[in-house]
Amino acid sequence: MTENQKHGLELSIDSSSQRPLKIGKTTDELFHGDEEEAETMNPKPGIQRYLVAVEYIGTRFYGSQQQPNCRTVVGALEEAFQKFIGQPVSVFCSSRTLPPHEPGVVHKAVNHFLQKHEGDVTVVDVRSVPNDFHARYKAQERTYFYRLVSGPEALSSFEKDRAWHVPETLNIGAMQEACKVLVGHHDFSSFRAAGCQANSPIRTLDELNVCEVASTPYFPTSMERKQRQGKEESEIEVPCSETCEVGFGIRRRHRCFVVTARARSFLYHQVRLMVGVLKAVGSGDLTVGDVGRILEAKNVSSARPMAPACGLYLGHVKYDLPPAPH
Known part of the structure; x- marks a missing residue:
């Protein structure tokens, strides 16, 4: 991708x-x-x-x-x-x-x-x-990614139509706990938009998680370049955003979060509806307990507004294919 x-x-x-x-x-x-x-x-x-x-x-x-x-x-x-x-x-x-x-x-x-x-x-x-x-x-499996950028700064022109800009600070720990509620075999009627043609709302969600990554485009400063030297990729911290001091003309970076959803198949708008709920948990508008109640309601009107399409990426579709010839 x-x-x-x-x-x-x-x-x-x-x-x-x-x-x-x-x-x-x-x-x-x-x-x-x-x-x-x-x-x-x-x-x-x-x-x-x-x-x-x-x-x-x-x-x-x-x-x-x-x-x-x-x-x-x-x-x-x-x-x-x-x-x-x-x-x-x-x-x-x-x-x-x-x-x-x-x-x-x-x-x-x-x-x-x-x-x-x-x-x-x-x-x-x-x-x-x-x-x-x-x-x-x-298709045996589909993996979707959803990008959110968080912070009060105006969205960068380079990020326009590439991610959902959320001005609030997001609590990634709470979002990760909310993901655990939705993983598994459930009736996802609360995350099924009108117009869905699927015969059944029952789906098995194999993976749903959220992680923080470096915002893009990311151009490291001279100090950050020196800090990266000799470090493994896993040891490199995600660059700071809201608390960093920046010089004139240097944009303060947003925090960037990626939601990953993996399943054999999804309902219509299911991923975007789930992201809308996760964002509400991250901003404090919902609790992790609320997510379970929304799932059990089996009614899409109980969910939070759907996340916009701009942040959604179809990352991978898995097939049982023979090895590619070299």
Whole structure:
């Protein structure tokens, strides 16, 4: 994951499909779709299916799926793939196919055409997969990250649309205790936004934690550089923010927190709703006990306002794939 990544998509491409574009919601935690799509994706002779990992800055697009007269992620990818293979290509947010090419060739060629334009969509990996592979339904685990920056200073221009700016001081210890309440197998109805298409609110949350990291972009002072010399990475303290004396023209850094959520699947807006509750615990508006009561209420109206989309990153989707060829 890079700092510019807003959302990751695992998808592939079908150069011969003329079916209407059908895509799940990709602006949040789970691709919602219908099982019929997996059943109707029949392989064709002479066609290789690819799994393509994509990163993009979501705030620069009008969503992911194709829309008339709007710039979308799918539109940018379709344009780049068409320039690569010389014919129209339909992109779907699941596994698709192309005429056979080496994955490395697909990777370099598509990025070449993407970078010639806005450069805010990048293919980060391409793998050949079996013809029955489906990126949505074959996913074993998804990991999301959410970035919060805390402090009274105005948000840096470099952090705009990259994190949720919280002016209050956050109690990371209380937030970590609140995370423990939500980990496990639960009915997450209180963290399920309206419009969720999942059949059941029951999910198993394998990991939820919060840690403090250095704020970015971080440029160490001469004193900090000297302090880092000879130290292991684990020994380096996170730079101070609110209490540090800074010189003229030097921005006082925010504290930066990253929430990690890992599960096989998530409900619609589940991660952002959980972060909203964790932030309220960190600021003292809720207690750890309140988190348990919200979970037991099984009603989304009992949760705190949802965290904004700007801080959400899809970091990793785990598949059972053969080792990549060297």
